[in-house]
Amino acid sequence: MDKRKILVIDDEEDFTKLIKLNLERTGRYEVITENKGLLGLVTAKEFKPDLIFLDIMMPDADGGDVCYELENDKETKDIPIVFLTAVAKKEEVHESWGTIGGHPFIAKPVSVRELIDCIEIKLSKI
Amino acid sequence: MTIKILLIEDNLDHIEITKRILQRTGDDYQVDLATDSRSGLKKIFQGSYDVILCDYRLPDSTALEVLKEMNKKNKDTPFIVVTSLGNEKVAVDLMKEGAYDYIVKDNVYQDTLDMVIKKVIDRYRIKEEKEKLEKQVREAYERLKETRDQLIQAEKLNVIGQLASSIAHEVRNPLGIILQGINYLENRLSAKEGDIFEILVTLKDSIKRADKIINSLLDFSRAASLDLKTEDINSILGVSLTLVKARCEFENIDIIMETKKDLPGILADKNKLEQVFINLLLNAIQAMPDRGKIIIRSYDKQLEEVENGVGTRVQDNFQVGERAVIVEIEDEGVGISEENLKKIFEPFFTTKSLGVGFGLGLSVTRNIIDMHKGLIDVESQAGKGTKVVITLKIATDKT
Numbered sequence: 001m002d003k004r005k006i007l008v009i010d011d012e013e014d015f016t017k018l019i020k021l022n023l024e025r026t027g028r029y030e031v032i033t034e035n036k037g038l039l040g041l042v043t044a045k046e047f048k049p050d051l052i053f054l055d056i057m058m059p060d061a062d063g064g065d066v067c068y069e070l071e072n073d074k075e076t077k078d079i080p081i082v083f084l085t086a087v088a089k090k091e092e093v094h095e096s097w098g099t100i101g102g103h104p105f106i107a108k109p110v111s112v113r114e115l116i117d118c119i120e121i122k123l124s125k126i
Numbered sequence: 127m128t129i130k131i132l133l134i135e136d137n138l139d140h141i142e143i144t145k146r147i148l149q150r151t152g153d154d155y156q157v158d159l160a161t162d163s164r165s166g167l168k169k170i171f172q173g174s175y176d177v178i179l180c181d182y183r184l185p186d187s188t189a190l191e192v193l194k195e196m197n198k199k200n201k202d203t204p205f206i207v208v209t210s211l212g213n214e215k216v217a218v219d220l221m222k223e224g225a226y227d228y229i230v231k232d233n234v235y236q237d238t239l240d241m242v243i244k245k246v247i248d249r250y251r252i253k254e255e256k257e258k259l260e261k262q263v264r265e266a267y268e269r270l271k272e273t274r275d276q277l278i279q280a281e282k283l284n285v286i287g288q289l290a291s292s293i294a295h296e297v298r299n300p301l302g303i304i305l306q307g308i309n310y311l312e313n314r315l316s317a318k319e320g321d322i323f324e325i326l327v328t329l330k331d332s333i334k335r336a337d338k339i340i341n342s343l344l345d346f347s348r349a350a351s352l353d354l355k356t357e358d359i360n361s362i363l364g365v366s367l368t369l370v371k372a373r374c375e376f377e378n379i380d381i382i383m384e385t386k387k388d389l390p391g392i393l394a395d396k397n398k399l400e401q402v403f404i405n406l407l408l409n410a411i412q413a414m415p416d417r418g419k420i421i422i423r424s425y426d427k428q429l430e431e432v433e434n435g436v437g438t439r440v441q442d443n444f445q446v447g448e449r450a451v452i453v454e455i456e457d458e459g460v461g462i463s464e465e466n467l468k469k470i471f472e473p474f475f476t477t478k479s480l481g482v483g484f485g486l487g488l489s490v491t492r493n494i495i496d497m498h499k500g501l502i503d504v505e506s507q508a509g510k511g512t513k514v515v516i517t518l519k520i521a522t523d524k525t
Contacts, residue, residue, distance in 0.1 A: 012299050018306035025313060057295050086298035087291050087344060109302035109333060112309040 003030045004123060007049035009040045009066065010084060011058040019053075022112040029119070037061025041069045044076045051119055056085045056105075067103065080122050084108055128154045129247065132173070134166035134180040134192065135159070135208070140231070144179070144239065151240045163187035167195055175203055177243055182209045182216060190216070193223045204246045226250070290347035294340050301333050308333075345401065345490045352398060352497050356391040356521040359424050359451050365396075366403035367422075370411070378417035379410075385424040392451050393521040398494045405491050406455045406514050413459025413512060423454040426520070435501040435517070443499045444517065451520055456513040462506040470504060 006029050008016050016033035023029040034043040037058040044052060052070065056063035063083060070076045083105035104122070106114055131148070135141050141159065148155040158175070160166035163184045170178065170192075180189040189207045196205070207220050207228040217228040226246045229238060308326050315322055367381065374381055410420045428449050429436045436444045444450055462470060471492045495502045499519055506512035 012303065014303045015299065015306065018303060018310060022306055022309050022313065025310075086295040108298040109305045109337060111305050111330075112313075 003028060004051065004119065005029075005047060005049040006031045006051055006053065006119065007034065007044055007047055008032070008053045009034045009037060009043070009058075009063075010053070010055035011035050011037065011060070012055075019112075019115065023115065026116070037063065037066050040066040041073060041076065044070060044079065045073065048075075049079060051122055052079055052081045053115070054081050054083055056083050057087075082106060082118055082122065084110065128156050129177065129243070130156045130158065130173075130175045131243070132158045132160060132166065132169055132175045132178045134161075134163065134178065134184065134189075136161045136181070136185050140181070140208075143236070147236045147239050153240075161185070163192050166192060170196060170201060170203065171199065176247055177204045177206060179206050179208060179243075182207055182220075189225070190220055190223060193220065193225055197224055204250045206242060206246055287347045290343050294344055297336065297340055301336055305330070305333050342490055346493070352395040354393050354395055354498075357394045357396050357399075359389055359392050359394075359453060359518065360385050360387070362394070362396055362399050363403060363422060363424060363453065366400045366407060369400075369404055370407045373408070373411060374420075377411055377414070379414060380419040382419055382421045384421060386426070389424060389426050389451055390449070391521045392518045394498055394518065395494075399498070402491045402494050402516070403453075403455070405488070409488070410455060410457035410459060410512070413457050413461070418458050421454070421456045423456070424451065426451045429517075434503065443501055444519075449520055451518045453516045453518070454513055455516075456511065458511040461508045461510045461512055462504070463508040467504065467506060 006023060008019055008031060010016050010033070013035050016035060020031040020033055023031050032043065032047045032049065034040055037055075038061050040054070040061070054063050054067060054070075058066075063085075067081055067083075070079065070081060081103045083103055085105050086108045088105060088107045104118075106118055133141060133144060135144070145157055148157060158169060158173070160169050163186050166178075166180065166184070169175075180192055182189045184192075189205075193205055193207075196203070204226045205224065207217065207225050208231060209217055209228055210231050220228060226249060227242050229235060229242055308329050312323070312326055315326075363385065371381075373379075407420065414420075426449060429444050429446060432446055435442055436446060436448075471488050492502055495516060501515075501517040503515045503517075504512065505515070
């Protein structure tokens with residue numbers, strides 16, 4: 001089975017390191033991490049992921065801006081994006097598969113289970 | 127421009143002289159006449175004159191009495207008294223009473239009359255302008271103060287909001303790292319290491335606890351602004367129930383609905399009220415650790431009695447006789463002791479065991495209800511269950 005390619009754009013290095021470790025241990029995913037929001041678009045174009053987890057609040061770039069760039073580049077515009085946010089509540093996610101700007105979001109702190117569920121649901125629609 | 131004068135004078139010669147003087151000026155003087163104080167006052171209150179020219183000595187009274195009558199009724203018309211020589215003391219009394227000027231009946235009368243009248247009218251106009259400007263300044267000041275207060279309030283809310291967001295971000299990132307780390311360890315462990323598994327579960331619970339506190343903090347900052355619309359209370363209750371249903375089933379809690387259909391719409395922020403009901407339902411569930419039932423009632427009623435928050439004063443949320451929508455959430459759980467009942471709305475007050483509660487729910491709930499100008503009341507007895515009663519404002523056409 002082909003591994004799904006997941007790109008995680010988040011400024012917390014310890015966080016992205018662990019996510020990569022946990023997701024790749026399942027054997028189903030290949031994970032690239034990017035800690036600099038400004039390099040998000042470039043990394044996405046190079047790696048061509050199947051799904052992108054995008055942090056909203058980053059010190060060097062706003063997640064919303066990075067999202068805009070990804071949506072407006074023809075190489076990346078069709079890649080599903082899931083926001084990671086610290087200021088939403090988990091109830092809000094359940095209520096309506098909460099969306100921000102048309103993209104779903106999951107609320108931090110996230111567990112591996114939540115990440116995997118999210119990937120499988122989003123990508124099974126394709 | 128026409129100047130309307132009322133001449134209150136009984137001496138016919140003097141009347142003639144005055145009329146002729148005014149005619150000679152070439153200005154458009156319209157002279158009205160009264161020969162005693164009674165008819166003079168009648169004309170004063172009926173008409174609107176630019177100036178009153180009043181002889182001091184009248185057949186039935188004095189100019190001072192006329193002036194006093196005018197002042198009683200707050201009639202402010204420029205008043206000039208005509209006195210004969212030797213009455214300067216009286217003139218001073220008249221000025222004190224509010225006369226604008228006095229003229230002495232001497233040989234320079236004809237020279238000074240026109241000038242005095244014009245001067246008096248001018249002064250009156252200036253006084254009116256001044257009062258108008260003062261009023262405008264006062265009103266502008268009030269508006270400015272109000273705007274300033276609103277800005278300060280908005281700034282405070284803004285700061286709280288930003289602070290809450292920063293804290294949320296700064297705390298949730300490390301929590302996320304810890305959670306991922308725990309997930310990793312769970313994955314690496316084999317079934318033999320059951321005791322370590324237990325510890326990891328405890329760690330995950332702690333993360334959830336910390337996360338919930340962040341939620342409450344965000345609630346606090348968000349509760350600051352309400353998005354009020356006309357809503358149906360039963361549909362809000364319905365949504366809240368849907369969100370706790372699974373938990374109820376898991377904990378063997380039965381929900382009994384005793385809601386009245388077609389209740390009048392309430393003025394509410396739907397999301398905030400859903401939060402309130404979820405909080406109260408979770409409290410009820412937690413009060414019945416074994417199994418139990420929760421009764422949810424909704425109805426409307428006319429508030430008859432004076433009680434907490436219902437009264438006749440402006441600051442009461444509801445007036446006696448006002449109709450309101452009421453929600454009751456009742457459980458048959460462990461109840462709240464009398465001494466704790468006083469403290470339940472305090473932030474961080476909790477009797478729940480560690481890992482279950484953290485004490486912010488009810489204070490946020492109360493905050494939200496307060497902002498809706500509603501009432502929340504808790505009836506409870508240790509061992510006998512708890513009933514929470516929430517009273518909410520009905521949306522009227524005016525809101």
